[in-house]
Amino acid sequence: ETGKVVNWAMEGGxxxxxxxxxxxxxxxxxxxxxxxxxxxxxDHSNLVNMRSIVRAADGKKMFAGTQGDGSPGEK
Numbered sequence: 001e002t003g004k005v006v007n008w009a010m011e012g013g014x015x016x017x018x019x020x021x022x023x024x025x026x027x028x029x030x031x032x033x034x035x036x037x038x039x040x041x042x043d044h045s046n047l048v049n050m051r052s053i054v055r056a057a058d059g060k061k062m063f064a065g066t067q068g069d070g071s072p073g074e075k
Contacts, residue, residue: 006046007046008046008047008048009046009047009048010036010038010047010048010050011047011048011049011050012049012050012053012064012065013064013065018064021062021063021064022062023062023064027062028053028055032055032056032057033055033056033057034053034054034055034056035053035054035056036048036050036052036053036064037050037051037052037053037054038050038051038052038064038065039051049065050064050065051063051064051065052064052065
């Protein structure tokens with residue numbers, strides 16, 4: 001809003017789970033633009049637990065979380 005750059009940390013599921021979802025070492029590259037769907041940390045820090053990610057270049061949507069990710073409304 002003020003034009004100031006703000007850095008965010010994103011965390012996804014465990015490496016083995018992401019690999020089974022199709023993630024590879026080169027799935028994302030430095031500078032790729034993405035849209036993240038996830039949940040902000042309870043302490044309101046700049047940390048997000050990712051649920052899914054969409055690459056701007058090709059529109060590919062990939063699941064990035066884990067089963068039972070603690071999302072609001074999860075039972």
